[in-house]
Amino acid sequence: MKLNEQMRTVLPQHNELLDTLNNLEAMAIGQSDRIFCNSFISEAIRLLINAIFLYEDGYFDCAFYSVRQAAETYNSMLYIANKGVSALKRWDEKNYFPMNSKLISQLSQIDTFYSQVKANVPEFFDAYEKATSKSNKIIHKQGFDTFYLPHQNPMCGIKIDKEKEKQFFAEFVTDTICLVIILYIVVDPISLVLADEELTMYFNFDPMSEPADMAFLSTHLDSDIDSKIKSTAYFKEFSQYFLEKEKMRPATFDVVRYQVFDLTHLDDIKSQESLLNFYEKLILALLISGIQVTRIHPDCFILGYTTSIPSNYRPTEWSSSDYDRFQNSPSVFNAPYHTIFRSIIKGPEKNWLLEHNIPFTTKEIERIRDIFNKFNELYGRLASAFDNYNL
Structure with a gap:
């Protein structure tokens, strides 16, 4: 009873669309009052991925519905982001919630950025509305050419242009991806700041948000x-x-955004030490003192920081348990590990894991201990002052 093989097809844009959607899955929003948006983002991307496979498996009407629903999910997200917790609660409890047509009309009234973007690119929103209306004819089965029979049996007497439909579907998916990116920018403008080569240098911390895919918009829109x-x-x-903040130098940018210290530019990083967080300042002190490490894992966290010194160890996989077991273990230096050495030392909160290609000398170990003692003591004073302030 399943659809026969002749219903199946492959979109010419298959790889491009799926690669783009795979990349867009990394889109995230870090604003505390809009964290819930990440679930909406994930759902919309999944709907678009499903749509591609549904269409290629022959379920063309379901595929169009899934694309439309991805857009509606984003509209709901933006509406709730503006209305706040009460709207999110009503939505989650399945109480009254505006239909998509009412949502769209209200978005321009409640979201200034959305209304201004819509006014600046009216041709896109107008074209998308027309494409949605056209897809609704397929979703709601208006016209015999929207039935499965002519798709399964070309001899039934009902003519359809499968190639034209395929092209329309691919364009509808592409335009919906454009809409998704635009609404991501609207709900989190930081994503556009991060996508700008100049502006991003003034954004002096590592956000959860990801740069908006402006390349895709420029290419397809x-x-x-x-x-x-x-x-x-x-x-x-x-x-x-x-723009009123201090502009990061490239080496500082690499530390803040990519957790990478370039040892040939430590002076540049030192000149902007005020832009670093507490842990990064500690690492900088180690490196300036001449300690040769390849990786540093504050609190034995699996990701950590790297330096421009290439590591002699090239692992093919990582496990968090390999780092978790060091969090509360005794301090140790120069423990052999595969082709490198590992050292554990008490940090401001938990143990730190240092990876290095050659063993530390006695003098280097003392230098490391002195630096950590200094920062641990400073961290303790700062924590105490913060607690007293809260009291």
Whole structure:
């Protein structure tokens, strides 16, 4: 009873669309009052992925519905983000919630950035509305050419242009991805700051948000889409806040964003030490003192920081349990580990794991202990002052 083989097809854009969606799964929002948006983002991306496979397996109507639902999920996300916790609760408890058509009309009224973006790229939103209306004819089965029979049996007397439908579907998915990226920018403008090569250098910490995929928008929507969004009054005011901050040098940027210390530019990093967090300042002190480490894992966290010194160890896989067991273990230096050495020392909160290619000398060990003692003591004073302030 399953669909026969002739119903199956492959979209010419199959790899490009799935690669893009795979990358978009990393999109995240870090604002505490909008963390819930990450679930909506994940759901919308999954709906688009499902749509591609549904269409290629022959379930064309279900595929169009899944694409439309991805857009509606994002509209709901943006609406709730503006309305707050009460709207999220009503939505989650399945109480009254506006239908998509009402949502869209209200979004322009309640979200300034959304209304300005829509005004700057009206041709896209108008075209998307028309594409959605066209897809609704397929979803709601208006016309015999939307039935499965002519798709399964070309001899039934009902003519359909499968290639034309396939092209429309691919364009609908592509345009929905564009909409998803635009609404991601609207709900989290930091994503556009991060995507700008100049602005991102003024963003002096590592956010949860990811850069918006402006390359995809420019390729499939409008080469000027970037400037059109940035020219809105909302984004100009938003970005001005960051332009008043200190601009990071490339080496500092690598530390803050990518957790990488370039030993050939320690002076540059030192000149902007105020932009580093407490742990990064400790690592910088170690490196400036001449301690040759390849990786540093504060609190024995699996990710940690790397340096420009290539490690002699090339693991093919990692396990958090390999690091967790060091969190409360006794301090140890120069423990052989595969082709490198590991050292454990008490940090400001938990143990730190240092990886190095050659064993530390006695003098280096004393230097490491002195630096950690200094920072541990400083951290203790700062923590005590913070507790007293809260009291």
